[in-house]
Amino acid sequence: MLVSNLEILPNRKIEAHLGLVQGSSVRSKHVGRDIMAGMKNIFGGELKGYTELLQDSRQEAMQRMLKQAESMGANAVLNVRFSTSSITSGAAEIYVYGTAVKLDDAQNHAAGTNQVTTHV
Amino acid sequence: MFEIVSFLVLLVVGYAFGSLAERRHYRSIQKLEIEFNSIPAIASRYPPVDKAYQQQLVVGNVVIASDYFKSFLAGLVNFFGGAVVSYESLLDRARREALLRMKKQARAVGADYVFNIKYETTSVGSGRLASIEVLAYGTALTPSGISIPANPGS
Structure with missing residues (x-):
């Protein structure tokens, strides 16, 4: 599955637009991490636990989006955007969305057909 | 009395460790920025068409906590109004670090460029304790080894 946040794929033809696909994930940190984070707020520095947590959460949201795209028969998701909102002090929602499309075969690509397709 | 002492200790500790962490972080950022130049x-939203490129989404994120001294300073400025300089460097560090992590992913896939860079900043702290998350993402363009005629239209 091709995932990109560009709208244009030079050399590839978009055969069908399948519509918006999305995935979201809400996660909260456990208490131990919160205490560690409180300590870090005195000394400053990176909160590695939170960085990883948000990374995992983002990956999960992405997986959900890709699953949806797959079930629609797409082989690429274009114009992907992320959005993050902190819901309460302890939890954050990650939302990822994009346009599912069906591209022509990669063979055409390899043959060097130079068709520029714009995605609206 | 105890409260005043603990507040002053926290302030001094926050300043000492916070500025140490900041200096160390800036050194690492400057070193890596040269490496990833x-x-x-x-x-730009439009990829180059000189070569055939493969596209792939790359992301980098970081959560950075402000220290006690910075938070106190920000609170003070918040009262009088004005530029919160102590948080400006915090955000600057987070943005540059997130971009570097994104470029690290781009290098791992052998990319030439990363296009359509987007930043996202979220406050993930609870209450007065400020922590910020910065996410940087974009599309890595990896040459797929196919050359395209210079003037495809003619």
Whole structure:
């Protein structure tokens, strides 16, 4: 599955637009991490636990989006955007969305057909 | 009395460790920025068409906590109004670090460029304790080894 946040794929033809696909994930940190984070707020520095947590959460949201795209028969998701909102002090929602499309075969690509397709 | 002492201790500890962490972080950022200069991050939405490129989404994120001294300073400025300089450097560090992590991913896939860079900033702290998350993402363009005629239209 091709995932990109560009709208244009030079050399590839978009055969069908399948519509918006999305995935979201809400996660909260456990208490131990919160205490560690409180300590870090005195000394400053990176909160590695939170960085990883948000990374995992983002990956999960992405997986959900890709699953949806797959079930629609797409082989690429274009114009992907992320959005993050902190819901309460302890939890954050990650939302990822994009346009599912069906591209022509990669063979055409390899043959060097130079068709520029714009995605609206 | 105890409260005043603990507040002053926290302030001094926060300043000492916070500025140490900041200096160390800036050194690492400057070193890595030179190293990753070979992969330009470009904010354009339109990919180059000189070669055939493979596209792939790359992301980098970081959560950075402010220290006690910075938080106190920000609170003070918040009262009088004005530029919160102590948080400006915090955000600057987070943005540059997130971009570097994104470029690291781009290098791992052998990219030439990263296009359509987007930043996202979220406050993830609870209450007065400020922590910020910065996410940087874009599309890595990896040459797929196929050359395209210079003037495809004719």
